[in-house]
Amino acid sequence: MSQILDVNMEIAGNRCRLSQRAGRTCDQPISFLMQQAVANPDMISLAAGLADQSCLPVEVFRNTLRPLLDDSDRARIALQYGTTQGDMRLRRLLVKHLEHLEGIPACEMALEAERMVVTTGSQQALQLVGDALIDPGDIVLVGAPDYFVYLGTLETLGAEIVGVAMDEEGMLVDALEDTFSELQRKGDLPRVKMVYCDSYYQNPTGVTLHESRRPAILDTVKRWSREGKIYLLEDAAYRELCYEGSCPRSIRSYDDDSTVILAQSFSKSLSPGLKLGYVVLPPELVDPVVGLKGNHDFGSSNLSQQILAQMLESGAVVEHAAELRQAYQRKQMAMLNALGENMPNLPIPSRWVRPTGGLYVWLCFPEGIDTTRSGPLYRECLNQGVLYVPGEFCFPPEGNQWVDHPLGCAQNTLRLTFGALPEDRVEQGVQRLAAAVRGCCT
Numbered sequence: 001m002s003q004i005l006d007v008n009m010e011i012a013g014n015r016c017r018l019s020q021r022a023g024r025t026c027d028q029p030i031s032f033l034m035q036q037a038v039a040n041p042d043m044i045s046l047a048a049g050l051a052d053q054s055c056l057p058v059e060v061f062r063n064t065l066r067p068l069l070d071d072s073d074r075a076r077i078a079l080q081y082g083t084t085q086g087d088m089r090l091r092r093l094l095v096k097h098l099e100h101l102e103g104i105p106a107c108e109m110a111l112e113a114e115r116m117v118v119t120t121g122s123q124q125a126l127q128l129v130g131d132a133l134i135d136p137g138d139i140v141l142v143g144a145p146d147y148f149v150y151l152g153t154l155e156t157l158g159a160e161i162v163g164v165a166m167d168e169e170g171m172l173v174d175a176l177e178d179t180f181s182e183l184q185r186k187g188d189l190p191r192v193k194m195v196y197c198d199s200y201y202q203n204p205t206g207v208t209l210h211e212s213r214r215p216a217i218l219d220t221v222k223r224w225s226r227e228g229k230i231y232l233l234e235d236a237a238y239r240e241l242c243y244e245g246s247c248p249r250s251i252r253s254y255d256d257d258s259t260v261i262l263a264q265s266f267s268k269s270l271s272p273g274l275k276l277g278y279v280v281l282p283p284e285l286v287d288p289v290v291g292l293k294g295n296h297d298f299g300s301s302n303l304s305q306q307i308l309a310q311m312l313e314s315g316a317v318v319e320h321a322a323e324l325r326q327a328y329q330r331k332q333m334a335m336l337n338a339l340g341e342n343m344p345n346l347p348i349p350s351r352w353v354r355p356t357g358g359l360y361v362w363l364c365f366p367e368g369i370d371t372t373r374s375g376p377l378y379r380e381c382l383n384q385g386v387l388y389v390p391g392e393f394c395f396p397p398e399g400n401q402w403v404d405h406p407l408g409c410a411q412n413t414l415r416l417t418f419g420a421l422p423e424d425r426v427e428q429g430v431q432r433l434a435a436a437v438r439g440c441c442t
């Protein structure tokens with residue numbers, strides 16, 4: 001697993017005293033996976049959730065940047081520092097963008113530019129919310145499995161992370177209720193500060209929280225907020241990558257503006273290089289989050305913000321997302337078809353969740369197949385030249401043992417992605433994975 005830092009390591013005979021926070025910080029598993037892909041160029045990485053290089057909107061950026069730089073006054077503003085909370089024109093355009101995504105007028109959702117903070121990717125929004133709410137020993141409930149980078153962030157903050165069971169329609173409302181009851185029975189309810197929910201095409205499972213569960217999850221969190229307020233952090237990073245059916249309203253759209261914190265990103269739907277996201281906060285959290293952001297960077301890149309504002313205004317963001325959806329849908333089909341062709345013929349049965357958007361497919365094997373990084377399947381995959389993310393990275397320490405659970409457990413699951421590869425490489429990658437599974441059975 002990941003490496004824990006020694007906070008008192010010796011360097012040239014001198015004791016280097018790192019903070020407790022640094023000591024709680026592990027190597028992100030994705031760094032190791034990237035390293036393996038770079039070290040072996042023939043390797044097909046079905047692990048790294050990168051954007052498709054060929055779909056990045058170079059022309060759209062060129063057409064936006066040129067006029068911006070040609071206008072010296074606007075260019076000078078863009079090249080100067082901005083404000084910590086984010087450019088007001090951009091925040092107003094973000095309100096409009098969210099209105100468009102939700103299909104509900106902003107005034108009916110208490111959605112105002114004053115409640116928004118523009119962040120350096122949505123990862124910073126998640127980090128800032130964690131910084132604002134979590135002290136060591138506080139409890140955060142997450143899906144089991146869930147987005148492993150944020151699990152790492154929460155570990156650094158010293159949170160106790162408790163997994164809540166999920167199925168193909170997202171977090172189970174009954175399981176959330178049972179988890180709260182159990183925490184109350186143990187006297188731990190006052191330590192619960194937050195529920196984290198990656199609500200669209202979740203990383204790692206591709207699962208979307210079903211429309212009917214959205215108000216129910218919110219209601220459960222509100223009901224259990226009786227020994228101190230519990231927030232629901234909704235991560236909607238993949239929201240705009242919907243390929244099939246309709247995309248549900250956010251959990252926040254059901255809220256009375258008191259409980260849900262909504263984090264969104266332009267990394268998936270536009271460009272990760274722009275590195276911009278935003279968070280919509282209940283009123284009492286705006287000042288704390290802006291204050292903490294001041295410590296981080298006193299404002300995300302103003303140049304990026306001016307570019308994004310221009311692209312939102314011209315409609316380029318929405319247009320590009322529509323094109324991207326078509327390209328990713330083809331790749332997703334390539335992966336699902338390849339799984340359908342290659343996996344059923346194997347001596348070991350497997351099942352996978354069929355996503356309707358996002359970048360990931362989640363594969364579950366029966367108990368006998370060990371998908372962990374130290375297990376035989378991972379080794380055999382390296383021999384065959386294919387990489388996946390072992391499911392073990394995505395499960396919190398508590399809530400990873402449900403072997404017959406619809407989404408499997410830490411030891412027998414894995415995440416695949418089709419984002420960065422052309423369709424033929426996606427197919428070849430799945431063939432190599434199937435060959436590795438066969439290799440493990442002989």
Ligand SMILES: Cc1ncc(COP(=O)(O)O)c(C=O)c1O
Nearest residue numbers: 121122123147203237265267277
């Ligand atoms: C579920 C989820 N949330 C948030 C992020 C953060 O992305 P960014 O900081 O680029 O917006 C990612 C990145 O992969 C993600 O998968």
